[in-house]
Amino acid sequence: xxxxxHLRRDFPILTKKIKGRPxxxxxxxxxxxxxxxVIDALSFFYxxxxxxxxxxxxxxxxEATEDYENARKKVARFIGAxxxxxxxxxxxxxxxxxxxxxxxxxLNIARGDEIMTTVMEHHSNFLPWRQLxxxxxxxxxxxxxxxxxxxxxxxxxxxQVSRKTKLLALTQASNVxxxxxxxxxxxxxxxxxxxxxxxxxxxxxxxxxxxxxxxELGADLYAxxxxxxxxxxxxxxxxxxxxxxxSLPPFLFGGGMIKSVTxxxxxxxxxxxxxxxxxxxxxxxxxxxxxxxxxxxxGMAEIKSYEERLTGLxxxxxxxxxxxxxxxxxxxxQRVPAVSFTVGGIHPHDVAQFLNDKYGVAVRAGQHCAGPLxxxxxxxxxxxxxxxxxNTEEEVExxxxxxxxxxxxxxx
Amino acid sequence: MDxxxxxxxxxxxxxxNRGRLEHATHIGEEINTSCGDKITVQMKDDQxxxxxxxxEVDGCLVTVASxxxxxxxxxxxxxxxxxxxxxxxxxxxxxxELTPSRTKCxxxxxxxxxxxxxxxx
Ligand SMILES: Cc1ncc(COP(=O)(O)O)c(C=O)c1O
Numbered sequence: 083x084x085x086x087x088h089l090r091r092d093f094p095i096l097t098k099k100i101k102g103r104p105x106x107x108x109x110x111x112x113x114x115x116x117x118x119x120v121i122d123a124l125s126f127f128y129x130x131x132x133x134x135x136x137x138x139x140x141x142x143x144x145e146a147t148e149d150y151e152n153a154r155k156k157v158a159r160f161i162g163a164x165x166x167x168x169x170x171x172x173x174x175x176x177x178x179x180x181x182x183x184x185x186x187x188x189l190n191i192a193r194g195d196e197i198m199t200t201v202m203e204h205h206s207n208f209l210p211w212r213q214l215x216x217x218x219x220x221x222x223x224x225x226x227x228x229x230x231x232x233x234x235x236x237x238x239x240x241x242q243v244s245r246k247t248k249l250l251a252l253t254q255a256s257n258v259x260x261x262x263x264x265x266x267x268x269x270x271x272x273x274x275x276x277x278x279x280x281x282x283x284x285x286x287x288x289x290x291x292x293x294x295x296x297x298e299l300g301a302d303l304y305a306x307x308x309x310x311x312x313x314x315x316x317x318x319x320x321x322x323x324x325x326x327x328x329s330l331p332p333f334l335f336g337g338g339m340i341k342s343v344t345x346x347x348x349x350x351x352x353x354x355x356x357x358x359x360x361x362x363x364x365x366x367x368x369x370x371x372x373x374x375x376x377x378x379x380x381g382m383a384e385i386k387s388y389e390e391r392l393t394g395l396x397x398x399x400x401x402x403x404x405x406x407x408x409x410x411x412x413x414x415x416q417r418v419p420a421v422s423f424t425v426g427g428i429h430p431h432d433v434a435q436f437l438n439d440k441y442g443v444a445v446r447a448g449q450h451c452a453g454p455l456x457x458x459x460x461x462x463x464x465x466x467x468x469x470x471x472x473n474t475e476e477e478v479e480x481x482x483x484x485x486x487x488x489x490x491x492x493x494x
Numbered sequence: 495m496d497x498x499x500x501x502x503x504x505x506x507x508x509x510x511n512r513g514r515l516e517h518a519t520h521i522g523e524e525i526n527t528s529c530g531d532k533i534t535v536q537m538k539d540d541q542x543x544x545x546x547x548x549x550e551v552d553g554c555l556v557t558v559a560s561x562x563x564x565x566x567x568x569x570x571x572x573x574x575x576x577x578x579x580x581x582x583x584x585x586x587x588x589x590x591e592l593t594p595s596r597t598k599c600x601x602x603x604x605x606x607x608x609x610x611x612x613x614x615x
Contacts, residue, residue, distance in 0.1 A: 429554035431529060435596065439496060446531055460550075462530045491498070492507070 084380060086387040091471050092117040092376075103442035106477045111257050111287060111420045111468035112446055113309045116134050118375075119388045120313060123372035127193035127365040134361055137287070150364045153371030160374040162319055164296035167353040168327065170320040171362050175286040176206040178305035178320035179251070181357065182282055183210035185330040187249070187471060190280075193219035196246040198279065200225040200233060200263075202256040205451045207284040208466035209391065211251050223247070226324070227458065228367060231259035231410040243277050250279040254288035258452045260393075260417035262288070264303075269300025273455065280326070286310055290470065291389055291418045293382035304324045308366065312470075313373035317366035317482045320357070392469055392478065393419040399482045405489050409459060419469035422450070428492050430463040436491070440483035495590050497555065502590045506556070506559035510566060515548040522610030524602050531557050535606040542573050549603065556596050561603035563588055573611045579604060 093115045098105045107115060109402050127149060134141035135150050138451070141159055151166070158166040174180045187210075189196065197211045201224050215222040224240060225233055233239065235254075243250065255262050265283055272279065288294065290311040303326060307318040322330075332339055333348055336359040341349035350356050372438040377385070394414045400406050405426035411417045425433050430447035436441035446466045448454045454465065467481065497503065518536035525532045531553035538546045547565040553560055567587055568576055584604050585592055592600055 430533075430598075431554040431556075431599065435497065435555075439498075491503075 084384045084471060084473050090474075091339070092119070092120070093472055094118060096472060100442035100444075101439060106441065106443040106473075106480060108467045108469060108473065108477070108481065109444045109446050110473075111310070111450070111466065113315065113377060114290060114312045114470055115472070116312055116314070116369075117376050120372045121239075121368055122368045123370045124314060124365050125165060127368045129384045132365070136355070141223070146364055148369075149261075149368050150362065153367040155363050156371040156374050157319055161319075162297045163321055164297060165324065168296070168321055168324055169365055170354050170357045171188070171321050171326070171366035172305075172321070172358075173316060173363070174309070174318040175204075175284060175305045176318075178303075178318055179207055179282070180210045181320055181333045182213045182303055182305075182330075182386040185333050186280060186326075187211075187214040188218070188267070189331060191215070191218045191220045191248055194246065195220040195248045196223050196244065197221070197251070198223045198225065198243065198247050199251045200227070200253070202227055202231070202233075202259055202261065202455050203251070204257050204284065204286070205453065207251055207253055207282075208454065210345075211249070213421055220248075221246075223456070225252075227261070230412070231256065231261045232416075233261075233263055233268075233488065235264075235267075236271070240271055240275055243275075243279065245277065247277065247279045249282060251284070253280040253284040253286070255291070255418040255420075256410070256452075256455075257287045257468075258422045258450050258455055258464065260420040260422075261411055262292070262418060263418050266298065266300045273300075278401040287420060291323065292386055296321050308370040308373060308445065311373055312365075312376065314366040316333075317363045317370055319370075320426060326430045329356065330357065330358055332359070334394065336360050338362075347382060352382055367434055380471070388471055389419050389469060390414040393417065393421065395475060396421055396467065396478050396481075399478065400485075403482075403485060403489070405425055405493075406485065409464065420466060421468070422464040424461060424464055424467045425489060426493065428488065430465045432492070433465045433485075435487060436464065436488045437481065437484045440487070441482055443481050445481075497590055497592075497596075499590060502559050502563075503555070503586065506555035509551075509558050509562035509588060511546075511548050511562065512551070513548050514550065515546060518548075518615065520610040521523040522606040522608070522613055524606040524609060525580050526553070526557070526564055526602050528595075528598070529554070530602070531602060532539065533557065533561060533562075533603050533606045535603065535610045537607070537610050539611075541558070544568050544571055544573065544576065547607065553602065554599055556599035557602050558590070560600040562589055564603050564607060568607065577611060579608075583612070 131145040133146040135147040285306040304321040337358040432449035515536035533551040
């Protein structure tokens with residue numbers, strides 16, 4: 083069993099006080115906190131190995147290159163990639179998805195084709211496809227969710243995918259509803275019907291909470307951000323099947339992505355360099371490597387089962403408060419710990435402000451970059467509480483106390 | 495003073511002068527793009543002085559309290575004077591501490607009032 087009080091000591095920021103009260107950090111879906119090992123890895127790199135990679139023959143350049151490529155290997159192992167060539171360093175999930183839209187998309191989407199996505203997507207897995215459809219004259223189809231915040235299953239899903247569907251972009255876990263979409267089932271369902279849309283999966287909210295095995299998942303491409311999985315800000319990953327990545331034309335042009343250049347001819351580098359133009363965020367890659375080491379040490383299965391219990395407590399407590407309306411699935415096995423809700427007629431900003439001011443609780447209020455989903459739910463904004471494995475039952479209880487006091491204050 | 499101080503919170507919970515104004519001479523509307531909160535202000539003026547303010551608002555405590563307080567404190571002020579008001583002037587008038595993001599909420603009614611001043615019917 084995961085020893086939460088022991089693990090909390092790995093995160094220096096968790097001892098911070100907010101207006102005299104201990105910080106309760108419940109905004110993990112926005113970004114997670116960083117363990118000391120990640121912070122140390124960043125400063126170790128800058129203190130000992132800092133150099134540009136792939137281009138020097140001096141000792142530091144070799145060390146930096148080795149660090150960078152080692153980080154790639156660690157990530158590849160963490161997500162079950164078949165080789166490290168399948169792991170492309172980018173800035174974040176948003177850049178990974180845009181890379182696909184600008185390369186594969188501009189090349190393969192023709193007038194009259196269909197691009198399919200879902201109403202629960204984060205803007206970064208919606209707008210690149212909307213723009214691509216607009217520019218290439220394709221049709222954007224958007225899968226709806228049911229009352230529990232789940233996508234259609236079986237036939238009703240299959241019936242909406244056709245030969246015209248060239249790309250299906252969906253999230254593995256919703257950042258608002260928490261819903262986990264069954265990527266493997268969706269992938270087999272589609273492929274068993276001999277349909278072949280490119281399956282692009284947004285893993286940003288899944289990777290901090292679930293064991294991920296890309297070899298098993300059934301996706302063609304998978305995107306995620308280090309900062310949401312206890313790693314540094316500013317670096318992310320695009321994973322892709324090797325044959326899919328091989329088929330992508332270069333995205334950005336410049337240094338590091340070529341074999342040779344003359345005035346007449348350009349030879350592009352092999353994967354993964356071909357898709358990584360310019361000096362990469364080497365230290366941040368190293369930090370991400372430290373984050374996946376840290377997560378592997380705890381074990382993603384351990385994290386998942388601890389979080390399921392904690393989410394169960396949070397949901398049960400919230401549902402006992404009559405003024406609170408919770409969105410997303412009830413079953414903790416079918417959701418990640420991002421729980422969005424409204425509190426009577428109290429404005430979500432006022433809820434977040436009160437929890438911060440009086441209880442030191444950090445939650446997010448607004449649309450969480452999911453405008454179409456809020457429109458679908460028929461509400462302007464929600465409050466979102468999103469947990470991580472370092473959160474505790476006591477924190478959940480304090481948060482619930484805060485919600486009750488808030489209701490008393492606003493309703494009296 | 496924080497947001498939950500008696501006077502400010504009271505204005506947020508029981509806003510004064512909410513509603514529509516018959517025979518308004520000026521109308522202004524503003525939307526907070528970060529949260530979708532919206533306010534419409536109707537005013538009457540009398541020789542370039544604000545005589546009456548009413549507003550319809552769908553917003554958070556800070557926006558509503560700010561609208562309510564402004565609808566009282568700006569009465570009798572010269573339109574010119576109100577157009578000159580800065581965010582700092584507003585925060586001083588409201589008498590609460592606001593973070594930068596909540597200052598935006600408080601500003602919404604003032605922006606709508608300024609728009610109304612420039613928008614006679
Ligand atoms: C589901 C989902 N997709 C994509 C993103 C975008 O991540 P980033 O801002 O790191 O590119 C987020 C983060 O907010 C998210 O929650």
